[in-house]
Amino acid sequence: MTQTTYRCHCGALLEFKQDLEKEPGLTTRSWKCKDCGIPVPSQYAEKISHQHPS
Secondary structure, eight states: OOOOOOOOOOOOOSSSSGGEEOOTOOSHHHHHHHHTOOOOOOOHHHTTTTTTOO
């Protein structure tokens, strides 16, 4: 399986769950960049949220 990455508008490379922050209080999962707080598109965030560094 290939690894999903996403380059945030702030320049951060999001590769692992640790790079994301879950939006609190929402019924559906919503993720944002841990560095700047900009929302990450769900098609990337859901895949990244399941990736862990080896």
